[in-house]
Amino acid sequence: MVIFKKFAFDSAHFLPNVPDGHKCKNIHGHTYHLTVFLEGDLVEDLEWVMDFKDVKDVIKPIIDRLDHQLINDIPGLENPTAERITVWIWDQIKPQLPLLSKIELNETPTSGVVYDGK
Ligand SMILES: Nc1nc2c(c(=O)[nH]1)N=C([C@H](O)[C@H](O)COP(=O)(O)OP(=O)(O)OP(=O)(O)O)CN2
Numbered sequence: 001m002v003i004f005k006k007f008a009f010d011s012a013h014f015l016p017n018v019p020d021g022h023k024c025k026n027i028h029g030h031t032y033h034l035t036v037f038l039e040g041d042l043v044e045d046l047e048w049v050m051d052f053k054d055v056k057d058v059i060k061p062i063i064d065r066l067d068h069q070l071i072n073d074i075p076g077l078e079n080p081t082a083e084r085i086t087v088w089i090w091d092q093i094k095p096q097l098p099l100l101s102k103i104e105l106n107e108t109p110t111s112g113v114v115y116d117g118k
């Protein structure tokens with residue numbers, strides 16, 4: 001069974017490597033929406049895959065590093081494409097969430113990334 005939990009954070013960024021004149025070279029902001037998916041069997045008696053609270057306890061400190069920050073200032077995120085941010089999040093949370101199967105990061109209502117670690 002697959003469970004999911006959603007998070008949101010507001011951050012500024014710019015993309016330093018795009019050509020001059022590209023709109024994303026300018027500093028701008030997004031309300032990012034992160035969804036984390038965890039896959040596993042139901043735990044006997046509890047009848048859940050994992051406590052949503054325990055998921056939040058892992059993700060929240062990562063969100064707090066991004067929320068209301070200029071993402072480019074964070075080591076490893078100097079070129080903060082949605083793809084790069086997604087891998088950065090995955091690399092930090094996967095060791096703490098063995099059941100993690102996929103994450104989805106929406107940068108805008110119409111654009112985003114789905115990543116399963118491959
Ligand atoms: N593959 C990627 N392409 C783009 C990224 C990215 O991270 N990966 N980032 C940007 C910009 O930062 C920003 O997200 C703009 O994206 P875009 O979808 O063009 O945003 P709009 O609000 O203009 O979208 P519309 O729905 O088309 O109005 C650009 N590309």
Ligand SMILES: [Zn+2]
Pocket residue numbers: 013024028029030107
């Ligand atoms: Zn952007």
